[in-house]
Amino acid sequence: DMTTALGTAPLGSPVLTASGCSAFGQELEPFVDLAGLGAVVTKSVQLRPRSGRPTPRMAETPSGMLNSIGLQGPGIEGLLAGELPWLAQRGVPAFVSIAGTRVEDFAELAARLRGVPGVLGLEVNISCPNVESRGEVFACDPVAASEVVSAVRAAADPAQPVYAKLSPDVTDIVSVARAVSEAGADGLSMINTLLGLVIDPDTMKPVLGGVTGGLSGPAVRPVAVRCVWQVHAALPEVPILGMGGIRTGLDALQFVLAGASAVSVGTAVFHDPSATARVHRELAEALAARGFSSLREAVGYAHR
Numbered sequence: 066d067m068t069t070a071l072g073t074a075p076l077g078s079p080v081l082t083a084s085g086c087s088a089f090g091q092e093l094e095p096f097v098d099l100a101g102l103g104a105v106v107t108k109s110v111q112l113r114p115r116s117g118r119p120t121p122r123m124a125e126t127p128s129g130m131l132n133s134i135g136l137q138g139p140g141i142e143g144l145l146a147g148e149l150p151w152l153a154q155r156g157v158p159a160f161v162s163i164a165g166t167r168v169e170d171f172a173e174l175a176a177r178l179r180g181v182p183g184v185l186g187l188e189v190n191i192s193c194p195n196v197e198s199r200g201e202v203f204a205c206d207p208v209a210a211s212e213v214v215s216a217v218r219a220a221a222d223p224a225q226p227v228y229a230k231l232s233p234d235v236t237d238i239v240s241v242a243r244a245v246s247e248a249g250a251d252g253l254s255m256i257n258t259l260l261g262l263v264i265d266p267d268t269m270k271p272v273l274g275g276v277t278g279g280l281s282g283p284a285v286r287p288v289a290v291r292c293v294w295q296v297h298a299a300l301p302e303v304p305i306l307g308m309g310g311i312r313t314g315l316d317a318l319q320f321v322l323a324g325a326s327a328v329s330v331g332t333a334v335f336h337d338p339s340a341t342a343r344v345h346r347e348l349a350e351a352l353a354a355r356g357f358s359s360l361r362e363a364v365g366y367a368h369r
């Protein structure tokens with residue numbers, strides 16, 4: 066039994082896309098049965114369309130990838146008119162990632178998504194690294210993070226769970242997790258990318274137009290598993306959507322054993338666009354091989 070939930074929202078599969086890596090799901094359609102995913106977690110949407118940061122916006126590293134997209138996207142109007150109906154027509158649940166620079170932006174986005182067909186819930190991206198200053202990263206401060214989450218929870222559809230996406234770039238992720246959970250978060254998405262920088266030895270300048278970027282892929286996996294572990298140990302009742310460098314079912318299993326009740330696959334889809342379906346299959350096999358008859362039994366097992 067691979068069923069699970071995001072807070073109050075039931076999921077047929079514990080494997081989701083990760084925000085930002087599969088846009089709004091359309092590009093994956095030739096490779097996977099989108100309706101078989103737990104949900105498509107959409108690229109973060111803002112109130113207005115944005116063109117993003119200067120190019121280049123991606124740099125490969127030995128075990129991961131650095132990006133500085135800068136929240137490029139269609140804006141909420143575009144999403145409501147185009148991508149969300151496209152997913153709903155296909156019966157693909159959408160977990161919509163929202164982003165903004167002010168608390169009110171997040172609240173307005175949540176209000177606009179109330180009752181929209183197919184919108185299972187909201188992932189609140191308070192941890193985008195590609196902003197002008199670190200002061201704008203709400204997730205690096207428990208008070209700022211809670212303000213966003215409580216405004217979103219108040220504005221959002223009560224039937225839509227609100228997950229806060231946390232940054233690993235903090236000294237104590239448990240204090241941020243506790244703060245947002247007290248502010249009303251129904252769950253936590255962990256982790257967003259780590260802030261990184263790559264310098265080209267030939268030009269002797271930063272590779273990315275935006276200078277710094279978010280590191281993702283296998284390089285960050287142990288950091289992500291550690292974050293999930295610490296937060297689940299401190300707050301065992303808070304549901305966790307785990308992500309960070311998941312490429313295989315055994316990678317996903319680590320997140321589940323650490324305390325995640327669902328996982329997102331992001332960077333891996335660039336090399337293998339059917340990775341989500343493969344991870345689902347491999348995770349199911351790995352759980353069965355270890356004697357679990359359901360995913361739920363395995364959640365947090367490493368702590369027991």
Ligand code: DHB
Pocket residue numbers: 085109132133134135136137190192193194195257258279
């Ligand atoms: C962007 C947002 C993120 O949350 C992230 O981890 C990386 C990039 C962006 O749109 O720039």
